[in-house]
Amino acid sequence: MKEFERKQLLERVNREAATVGADIPDAIDVQGEEIDLRDFVFEIKRRDTIPSGERERVERAKKNLRRERLQRLQRIEDGEISYEKGEELAESIVGIDRALNALEQLRPVDLEQEADVQEAADRKRWMKFLKQALGREDAGGSGRRL
Template sequence: MKEYQRKQLLERVNREAATVGASIPDRIEVQGEEVPLQEFVFEIKRREAVPAGERDRVERAKRNLRRERIERLERIEENEVSFAEGERLADSIIGIDRALDALESLGPADLQSEEQRQEAADRKRWMRFLRKALGRDDGGSGGGSRTRF
């Protein structure tokens, strides 16, 4: 493969909007094992939240997909393949990215963020309640030079 072709492929897979309009591959070989990727992603996405028992499976899948993406990208970067093979690899990398995007939107980080937001809101409500109960939040009467937050 010529250098300019290699650069085009690398630019294509690293483009920020590369996954727009891309589809998740039906099947993909990951770490030497054929995986029904589209079916797996759709199965997980159908649920409102990832059940606790499935989180490890999803996290393992994301790690394996990231590893596979890096290996495929390195094959293009190191110019180990023909241009036709490079195009096939680029398409598969974009498909992997699309699958990762779909899985990331359901990941534990989202659940943890939501839990943290809920806890922060609960603390605020509790503090407001305590201030009112203790007479420190009476709408401005009394308290003199107290700073309000």
């Protein structure tokens, strides 16, 4: 590969808007393991949040994708491949970036906040029940004193 071709490919993968209109690859070989990347991303993306049981799986996938992206980028930077292979790698890097963007947009479920909201609602219901049971709340909602 010629130097200007290598620079052109590197500029393409590092461009800010490189993922606009890019497709997530159907499958990708990551660390010697074939992953159905598109199915995985769409399965996770179908939910708006990452359930706690899936959080570790998603984080591991993102870590592996970042590592794979870096390895492919280094192969282009080394320039010891053909231009055609470089184009193939650049296209796959953009696809990996697209998948990473989709996974990064997901929000983890904040279990602690969810538990606090639930506890506050439970406490409110309990206090209302106690007031009614002890006769401290009349039909109009104002409490009467004993």
